[in-house]
Amino acid sequence: MSRLGAEEGAGSSIKVLLAEDQVLVRDSFKMLIDSTPGMVTVGEAGTGGEAVRLAGRLRPDVVLMDVRMPEMDGIEATRRICGSPHGSGTRVLILTTFDLDEYVYASLRAGASGFLIKNTTAAELLSAIRVVAGGEALLAPTVTRRLIAEFLQRAEQAPAPRPLDGVTPREREVLTLVATGLSNRDIAEHLHLTVGTVKTHIGHLLAKLRARDRAQLVIAAYEAGLVTSPSRSDRR
Known part of the structure; x- marks a missing residue:
């Protein structure tokens, strides 16, 4: 009740x-x-x-x-x-x-x-x-690795990669790093940007991809084929 x-x-x-x-x-x-x-x-x-x-x-x-x-x-x-x-x-x-x-x-x-x-x-x-x-x-990195493995297992049956209409090259870089489980600060350090700039890029991605939050950005990145194959140790 x-x-x-x-x-x-x-x-x-x-x-x-x-x-x-x-x-x-x-x-x-x-x-x-x-x-x-x-x-x-x-x-x-x-x-x-x-x-x-x-x-x-x-x-x-x-x-x-x-x-x-x-x-x-x-x-x-x-x-x-x-x-x-x-x-x-x-x-x-x-x-x-x-x-x-x-x-x-x-x-x-x-x-x-x-x-x-x-x-x-x-x-x-x-x-x-x-x-x-x-x-x-x-999204812990372990969860991210599982999702990558799941998408790889379904790759042969999956439809064509999701288009990223209107997404700029820099936004694609940010989206790819989001999909690996990096925080905004880690992404900023990796791309030599400020945390504020990273947040702006993520805001644009949320709007362009009609994503509810960061979790759905991760899904969008996988569906767009932006992730790479994890190592064997990651799949265990």
Whole structure:
């Protein structure tokens, strides 16, 4: 059963919707989030369907989404939340006990802005919520390598590379580096640019490619064929 949180008084706090079928785990997340300055739990859902309905009603900044839930799995719920006309300001952070490639790929394709395993620390989880709420994507290099391997495995069946209409050569360079998992600062150092200039290029890429966030830029880069084959060690 869904439970609404303290909507009033949320102010400028990051509003979080919890989507987790295990009540004990959900309560733990709620205690952690509500005891953290600048964050508040605005709702709780025990099924994917409830998560979709509450996201539409409460307009949270971040949905902390489990993958395996009754009624509708977290990936389908993510797809519906991110595809809703009311979901443009809501980011989804996938949190699961299952470290499977298919979940990483499917979650990002569905529109998730991040993916974490439940053995993460409390500090890492809170940091991830802040990053995702700020419009960035949480993409660890290991996740990036998995996505590259996934695209390579599908290459023979894949359609023609996605066109990058209107993207300048410099923006292509930035997009390629985003796809490798580099931060804005790392990209700036690599290309001898300022961090502000890198942010400007990324803003242009988001607009030109109609990408929701950095995670979708990564997907766009792979689909455009801008990535190179990872080494054998990366695929293990």
